[in-house]
Amino acid sequence: MRILALALLIAAPVAAQDAPTKAQGLAAWDEIYAVTSHPRCTNCHVDEGGVPMWNGLIYGADTVHGMHVQADESRVGAETLPCRTCHIGAASVNATPHAPPMIDDAWRLPPVELAWFGKSSKDVCEQLRDPETNDGFAMDGVASHLETSAFVAWGFNPGAGRSEPPGTLDEMVVALNLWAAAGTPCANDP
Numbered sequence: 001m002r003i004l005a006l007a008l009l010i011a012a013p014v015a016a017q018d019a020p021t022k023a024q025g026l027a028a029w030d031e032i033y034a035v036t037s038h039p040r041c042t043n044c045h046v047d048e049g050g051v052p053m054w055n056g057l058i059y060g061a062d063t064v065h066g067m068h069v070q071a072d073e074s075r076v077g078a079e080t081l082p083c084r085t086c087h088i089g090a091a092s093v094n095a096t097p098h099a100p101p102m103i104d105d106a107w108r109l110p111p112v113e114l115a116w117f118g119k120s121s122k123d124v125c126e127q128l129r130d131p132e133t134n135d136g137f138a139m140d141g142v143a144s145h146l147e148t149s150a151f152v153a154w155g156f157n158p159g160a161g162r163s164e165p166p167g168t169l170d171e172m173v174v175a176l177n178l179w180a181a182a183g184t185p186c187a188n189d190p
Helices: 002-011 014-018 022-036 121-129 139-148 150-156 169-181
Strands: none
Touching: 022 121, 022 169, 139 169, 150 169
């Protein structure tokens, strides 16, 4: 991702660097969607049913999280089996395969507004650019969230041989900022 973003910025005239083109914004969006549609992200970015997935990682397609976990409305599993029962809220290198992952935060699912599981690029694009459907974030707030969230940092470096989304967290922030500067275009925009 970094190579594409840098190539676009270097190849563009100085004036265009202040306002990336729609094509540059769409290329940045493709990089963003490659991350947001990766199972490492979508497995927790689920709808109001609050059922996290183990889809597409080592478990195969359409696999729900084990132990009949349902986070429901609380998004922490308070109604059934709280996420913290297995997921540890402590800093760790996550070096043991198949052990519950650990981060320095309380485990929970993202808000329903940020459900991405099973959604198309168009759906996620429209959702993410709109504060009404992205948990109230302006684009600079989304970038800040990416840079400060223990969940996002873990997602890009989950350890123990777990699959990772493409690119790095820094590259994701660059792509997000480029997409925002281009006006957050989605593929089907007029």
